[in-house]
Amino acid sequence: MENSILVCGGAGYIGAHMCKQLARAGWVPVTLDNLSTGHREAVRWGPLIEADLLDRDALAGAFERHRFAAVLHFAARSLVGESVREPGLYLRNNVTGTLNLLDAMQEAGVSRLVFSSTAAVYGEPRYVPIDERHPSQPINPYGLSKWMAERQIAEYSRAHGLRAVCLRYFNAAGADRDAEIGEAHDPETHLIPNLIRAALDPSVGPVRLFGTDYDTPDGSCVRDYIHVEDLCRAHLAALEFLREAAGFHVFNLGTGTGHSVLEVLESCRARCGGAPDSRIEPRRTGDPAVLVAQADLAAEHLGWRPELGLDAILDSALRWHRARASAAQG
Numbered sequence: 001m002e003n004s005i006l007v008c009g010g011a012g013y014i015g016a017h018m019c020k021q022l023a024r025a026g027w028v029p030v031t032l033d034n035l036s037t038g039h040r041e042a043v044r045w046g047p048l049i050e051a052d053l054l055d056r057d058a059l060a061g062a063f064e065r066h067r068f069a070a071v072l073h074f075a076a077r078s079l080v081g082e083s084v085r086e087p088g089l090y091l092r093n094n095v096t097g098t099l100n101l102l103d104a105m106q107e108a109g110v111s112r113l114v115f116s117s118t119a120a121v122y123g124e125p126r127y128v129p130i131d132e133r134h135p136s137q138p139i140n141p142y143g144l145s146k147w148m149a150e151r152q153i154a155e156y157s158r159a160h161g162l163r164a165v166c167l168r169y170f171n172a173a174g175a176d177r178d179a180e181i182g183e184a185h186d187p188e189t190h191l192i193p194n195l196i197r198a199a200l201d202p203s204v205g206p207v208r209l210f211g212t213d214y215d216t217p218d219g220s221c222v223r224d225y226i227h228v229e230d231l232c233r234a235h236l237a238a239l240e241f242l243r244e245a246a247g248f249h250v251f252n253l254g255t256g257t258g259h260s261v262l263e264v265l266e267s268c269r270a271r272c273g274g275a276p277d278s279r280i281e282p283r284r285t286g287d288p289a290v291l292v293a294q295a296d297l298a299a300e301h302l303g304w305r306p307e308l309g310l311d312a313i314l315d316s317a318l319r320w321h322r323a324r325a326s327a328a329q330g
């Protein structure tokens with residue numbers, strides 16, 4: 001079907017939200033996922049092909065069975081600490097996996113790709129807000145793997161006419177407005193889900209907050225949190241953009257507004273009716289003080305602007321965590 005879109009990593013956090021938005025927009029999202037960190041039950045808006053991007057035959061089979069109008073590529077390992085311990089795992093999965101996907105697309109004649117990249121490709125910021133001209137000098141294997149994947153995509157675009165958009169996300173957060181899906185990583189390394197879980201269930205134990213001696217207004221790290229629904233809208237806009245635009249394009253996705261760890265903690269406390277148990281720990285190596293996006297290019301080329309701020313992020317995440325907890329209790 002020409003209205004099918006291949007969603008690699010569609011069983012994961014952002015991919016599952018994307019499938020829901022694609023279905024709402026009239027597309028059939030076909031998820032390809034090895035379920036290494038994703039969830040079978042999150043694949044609700046189209047079929048699941050349980051396969052690994054490292055399996056070239058399985059990939060070719062997926063492209064033979066379906067005629068995809070485009071590919072959205074979310075599939076990756078994305079834990080920075082794990083990538084430092086296991087660089088090979090990250091380079092194989094994220095770089096070779098992307099290369100296999102590019103080959104399968106070329107073989108099948110599918111020419112539109114939207115790739116999930118990350119602010120981690122920039123490394124230690126030399127200035128903030130960070131725009132797309134900022135040098136890319138990743139400081140961990142995860143960021144490096146995404147940077148290498150981007151470069152591969154750029155070369156396939158140059159050599160084979162692939163139309164591609166790489167979207168460099170800052171911190172994705174929040175949940176589906178209907179509380180059907182949300183963020184459920186294991187282990188969870190992201191601040192917002194960890195704070196909410198700790199606030200709702202004291203047996204979870206304290207959330208570790210790393211560093212309160214940064215050169216920021218309250219001493220804690222400042223990050224740019226972008227609502228997962230805003231992120232997904234940007235992918236729909238990128239798909240539209242690629243109908244007309246040839247070549248390779250890179251856009252930041254963020255709100256341009258930073259929130260400190262302590263500010264997020266305080267907002268969580270106000271909403272959850274109690275303070276999440278937390279513990280201040282020393283800084284982690286490689287955690288920049290401030291990461292905030294300049295996303296004017298996405299506004300200019302995709303006509304996209306974020307609509308939801310920290311309040312909407314926390315409200316939606318809290319609703320989903322509550323719905324999940326009450327479903328678990330039966």
Ligand SMILES: NC(=O)c1ccc[n+]([C@@H]2O[C@H](COP(=O)([O-])OP(=O)(O)OC[C@H]3O[C@@H](n4cnc5c(N)ncnc54)[C@H](O)[C@@H]3O)[C@@H](O)[C@H]2O)c1
Nearest residue numbers: 009011012013014033034035036037038052053075076172
């Ligand atoms: N969550 C964030 O804040 C954030 C920020 C920047 C970039 N990103 C990028 O966005 C993408 C999605 O992130 P997420 O938070 O939804 O992650 P996630 O772990 O929830 O989802 C990734 C999905 O990809 C699948 N997958 C991984 N390797 C695969 C392989 N070799 N073959 C098939 N499936 C595979 C996993 O099973 C999972 O379902 C990732 O590429 C990540 O690097 C995320």
